[in-house]
Amino acid sequence: MRHLLDTVHLSREDAIRILDVAETMSDVSGRxxxxxxxxxxxxxxxxxxxxxxxxxxxxxxxxxxxxADVINFSAKGSSVSKGESLKDTAQTLQAIGxxxxxxxxxxxxxAQRLARTDWIDAAIxxxxxxxxxxxxxxxxxxxTLRRELAARAGVEPTGRGLDGARVVIVGDVLHSRVARSDVxxxxxxxxxxxxxAPPTLLPVGIETWPCDVExxxxxxxxxxPDAVMMLRVQAERMHGAFFPSVxxxxxxxxxxxxxxxxxxxxxxxxxPGPMNRxxxxxxxxxxxxxSRVLAQVANxxxxxxxxxxxxxxxxxxTEGA
Amino acid sequence: xxxxxADTAPFSAAREVLxxxxxxxxxxxxxxxxxxxTKGGRDLVLLGIPSRGVHLAARLATKLEAxxxxxxxxxxxxxxxxxxxxxxxxxxxxxxxPTVVPPAGVDDMTVVLVDDVLFSGRTIRAALDAxxxxxxxxxxxxxxxxxxxxxxxxxxxxxVGKNLPTSKHESVRVELSESDGAxxxxxxxxxxxxxxxx
Numbered sequence: 018m019r020h021l022l023d024t025v026h027l028s029r030e031d032a033i034r035i036l037d038v039a040e041t042m043s044d045v046s047g048r049x050x051x052x053x054x055x056x057x058x059x060x061x062x063x064x065x066x067x068x069x070x071x072x073x074x075x076x077x078x079x080x081x082x083x084x085a086d087v088i089n090f091s092a093k094g095s096s097v098s099k100g101e102s103l104k105d106t107a108q109t110l111q112a113i114g115x116x117x118x119x120x121x122x123x124x125x126x127x128a129q130r131l132a133r134t135d136w137i138d139a140a141i142x143x144x145x146x147x148x149x150x151x152x153x154x155x156x157x158x159x160x161t162l163r164r165e166l167a168a169r170a171g172v173e174p175t176g177r178g179l180d181g182a183r184v185v186i187v188g189d190v191l192h193s194r195v196a197r198s199d200v201x202x203x204x205x206x207x208x209x210x211x212x213x214a215p216p217t218l219l220p221v222g223i224e225t226w227p228c229d230v231e232x233x234x235x236x237x238x239x240x241x242p243d244a245v246m247m248l249r250v251q252a253e254r255m256h257g258a259f260f261p262s263v264x265x266x267x268x269x270x271x272x273x274x275x276x277x278x279x280x281x282x283x284x285x286x287x288x289p290g291p292m293n294r295x296x297x298x299x300x301x302x303x304x305x306x307x308s309r310v311l312a313q314v315a316n317x318x319x320x321x322x323x324x325x326x327x328x329x330x331x332x333x334x335t336e337g338a
Numbered sequence: 339x340x341x342x343x344a345d346t347a348p349f350s351a352a353r354e355v356l357x358x359x360x361x362x363x364x365x366x367x368x369x370x371x372x373x374x375x376t377k378g379g380r381d382l383v384l385l386g387i388p389s390r391g392v393h394l395a396a397r398l399a400t401k402l403e404a405x406x407x408x409x410x411x412x413x414x415x416x417x418x419x420x421x422x423x424x425x426x427x428x429x430x431x432x433x434x435x436p437t438v439v440p441p442a443g444v445d446d447m448t449v450v451l452v453d454d455v456l457f458s459g460r461t462i463r464a465a466l467d468a469x470x471x472x473x474x475x476x477x478x479x480x481x482x483x484x485x486x487x488x489x490x491x492x493x494x495x496x497x498v499g500k501n502l503p504t505s506k507h508e509s510v511r512v513e514l515s516e517s518d519g520a521x522x523x524x525x526x527x528x529x530x531x532x533x534x535x536x
Contacts (some may be wrong), residue, residue, distance in 0.1 A: 050471040053428055055422075330431045
């Protein structure tokens with residue numbers, strides 16, 4: 018694996034491999050010495066053109082646990098605010114000797130742009146680009162769900178997909194790169210995904226995605242899904258009137274206490290964070306024993322360790338997943 | 339020694355150098371040596387190095403249980419060295435295997451590392467680094483089924499099933515029923531990269 022840009026082009030084999038490596042990586046978090054020497058002497062640059070706390074911290078923790086040197090670069094307070102182009106920034110990182118670049122950018126396709134040019138030789142890991150893709154988030158969601166399904170069946174998660182699982186993803190699909198990456202990855206791994214959203218928050222061309230679409234949350238929950246994923250309402254990307262009012266959104270598409278009662282006893286609740294409590298998810302749902310929000314954060318470090326390890330070690334291969 | 343057809347390594351003749359019975363006898367002898375050096379198997383931890391070292395460690399633990407009465411599960415574990423290797427940058431990315439430590443941990447214990455083939459010594463160097471991150475054992479020893487020579491580091495084994503003088507052009511392949519269907523050790527002309535017995 019040379020780069021990780023999206024989940025559309027990730028094969029089932031590669032996805033399961035990343036999840037399996039992540040399982041062994043997560044054992045390290047429970048040890049006294051939380052460090053592996055695998056990436057000693059390699060340099061990982063976190064290139065963040067957009068605000069992010071958890072993703073950046075998660076990548077930083079992952080790189081440091083593998084003994085890589087980490088350089089954090091955020092557009093605020095850098096030469097980007099003086100008008101430096103992506104090309105010049107990339108060439109600067111190349112000159113510094115970056116082995117991997119983790120990029121978060123408001124423009125869809127920014128990670129592809131870096132990976133497909135000769136501006137920089139480093140491995141590129143997409144940490145979220147516009148409304149396009151956020152592959153490591155989808156992988157950590159899959160890791161969280163796979164572990165849940167394996168524990169329920171009393172088997173080891175290693176080597177398995179998500180075959181037969183049913184996942185409901187609720188909310189602002191239009192602006193969500195997480196939803197896009199989740200739909201493709203979970204489909205590849207054998208799960209059936211249902212998207213639930215107001216029609217105004219569904220993108221054009223949704224009928225070509227490998228998933229079902231439902232407009233009524235109660236109907237979707239009544240089918241007994243294994244996991245419900247609530248998406249954040251992205252106020253910063255809402256430049257139009259997508260729904261009448263916050264109260265109405267919360268009433269129709271929020272996971273409140275009444276809807277918790279519709280879930281099967283084993284169903285889990287996930288959220289990519291940061292949560293808008295009282296909007297898409299009630300405090301009761303966020304803090305319920307079904308919530309896997311903190312497990313997702315912990316799994317995020319393991320998944321990012323696995324991805325950095327796989328893109329940075331070994332002879333370069335030709336596959337460009 | 340008998341000649342067997344090379345069914346898994348094309349373009350080379352495979353020579354069987356250890357039979358199933360010889361492998362079993364070698365492991366029985368090593369088990370007795372371990373009992374002797376640990377004064378009855380006290381504070382003993384066996385850590386197999388994936389993948390075939392894990393199978394060998396499990397067999398040794400079963401034999402040690404029969405001799406000492408200490409349950410095999412209390413001493414048996416595995417130690418993955420993938421992320422500690424010195425060739426990560428040069429070979430295709432390997433998938434790490436789980437590391438499992440017995441309930442009592444490794445601190446102040448006698449840890450016996452178990453691997454199938456001792457060659458350059460680089461795997462064992464990685465294992466010592468990996469062990470260091472798990473705790474501080476009292477004593478660390480090394481048991482291998484085959485020592486084929488050609489060391490590149492100052493490392494030696496304490497318990498050896500068979501010393502096997504080889505040429506660098508040959509490769510030693512340990513096959514065990516748990517992973518390969520039958521027990522045998524083969525020497526072939528090298529058609530695979532070094533460490534094929536990994």
